[in-house]
Amino acid sequence: MRINKYIATSGIASRRKAEEFVTLGKVKVNGRMVKDLAYNVKKTDIVTVDGKKIDVLSEHVYLMLHKPKGYICSNSDEKGRKTVLELVKGRYEKMRLFTVGRLDYDTEGLIILTTDGDMANKITHPSFEMPKKYIAKIEGEITSDEIKKISDGIILDGVVTKPCKVRLLNFEDNISRLQVVITEGRNRQVRRMFENINREVIFLKRTEIGNIRLGGLTRGTFRELNKKELLFLKRL
Numbered sequence: 001m002r003i004n005k006y007i008a009t010s011g012i013a014s015r016r017k018a019e020e021f022v023t024l025g026k027v028k029v030n031g032r033m034v035k036d037l038a039y040n041v042k043k044t045d046i047v048t049v050d051g052k053k054i055d056v057l058s059e060h061v062y063l064m065l066h067k068p069k070g071y072i073c074s075n076s077d078e079k080g081r082k083t084v085l086e087l088v089k090g091r092y093e094k095m096r097l098f099t100v101g102r103l104d105y106d107t108e109g110l111i112i113l114t115t116d117g118d119m120a121n122k123i124t125h126p127s128f129e130m131p132k133k134y135i136a137k138i139e140g141e142i143t144s145d146e147i148k149k150i151s152d153g154i155i156l157d158g159v160v161t162k163p164c165k166v167r168l169l170n171f172e173d174n175i176s177r178l179q180v181v182i183t184e185g186r187n188r189q190v191r192r193m194f195e196n197i198n199r200e201v202i203f204l205k206r207t208e209i210g211n212i213r214l215g216g217l218t219r220g221t222f223r224e225l226n227k228k229e230l231l232f233l234k235r236l
Contacts, residue, residue, distance in 0.1 A: 001056070003027065003034060006041040010054040011096045014117035026050050060116040061095060062230060063088065065222040066214060067111045073102040084111055087220050100124060101132065101209050104188050109134070109206030110214040113222070122236050123209070129162075129183040133208035134190050135169075138199045142168060142176040146197050154196045156186060161193060175202075 001009070007018035007027065019037060021027050027034050028048045029041065041047060047054055067073070071082045085097060092113075098120040100112035114120055123130055147168065153160040165181040180190055191201045207214045211232040217223065225233070 001041050002037065003029070003039045003041055003047075004037055006047060006056060007049060007054065008117045009056045010047075011057050011060070011115035011117065012049060012054055014098070014121045016121065017117065021049055057115055060119070061092060061097070061114060062116065062119075062225040062233065063092065063097070063113040063222050064212065064214070064217065064225055064229075065111045065113055066217040066219050067103050067108055068219040069106050069108050072105055073099040073111060081105065084113070088113065088222060101185065101206070103206060104191070107191075107204045107206065108219060109204075110209055110212070111206075112209060112212065112225075119233055119236075123233070124185055126184065128236065130185075130210050131181050131183050131208070132185070132206060132210075134180045134182075135203075135205045135207055136178045136180050136190060136194070136201050137203035138176050138178070138194060138201055140174060140176065140199075141171050142178065142199065146199070147178075149197055150180075150193050154193045156189070156192055156196070161186070161189065164193075 003022055004015050004018040007013060007021060008015040013021065022035060022037055025033050025035060026049055029039065029045050065084060065087060067084050071084050074083050075085060077083055084099060088097065095115055097113040097115060098117055100114060100120045100123050103109060103111060122128060147166045151164055151166045153163055162184055164183070167179045169177045169179055182189060190204060194201050212225065212229050
């Protein structure tokens with residue numbers, strides 16, 4: 001197995017990041033620095049990254065988490081805020097988990113956590129245009145013109161967003177409840193699209209990533225992906 005794939009399969013980094021580790025001289029095999037990305041790791045080799053021994057995982061872990069508001073999608077936070085990894089308990093606590101599909105501090109909903117860095121890269125890569133479905137609430141009654149403007153594309157950071165699907169689900173108690181499906185993953189994209197038309201999102205929840213649905217999973221809880229969900233990921 002090539003050195004970058006070996007590192008990625010150990011669950012500490014994506015394959016792209018693993019290549020960086022190698023080229024930066026952070027990887028040693030049997031005590032000797034290896035900078036050759038074509039190096040094939042043998043069964044008897046001892047591989048270390050930054051001095052820590054790594055081993056290939058026999059089986060990757062794929063979890064679905066219902067992120068509550070008030071948590072960030074990161075392994076740590078310099079501001080001391082709670083991270084989604086604090087919600088993962090049991091045998092998963094000591095695993096190096098990648099967050100797939102980030103959500104901002106005030107947004108709740110579906111997050112995928114995995115030890116599979118390659119898969120995490122695939123799901124989030126722009127070329128896959130993975131659909132992500134949200135439920136958004138805004139104050140006041142949204143107009144069909146406003147829905148069309150967002151659906152057609154909004155300029156964010158000088159670049160027009162890709163066309164998306166926006167549908168009004170209901171209007172009640174002066175709140176418009178909408179379903180939004182985007183295929184990009186820009187920072188705070190859904191909120192910023194509405195801000196562009198002077199509408200503030202007061203509630204935002206991601207319910208789906210591709211064919212993986214949050215369902216009835218309660219806030220702050222998680223479960224392993226089932227066979228059908230894993231098959232969807234494997235086919236990417």
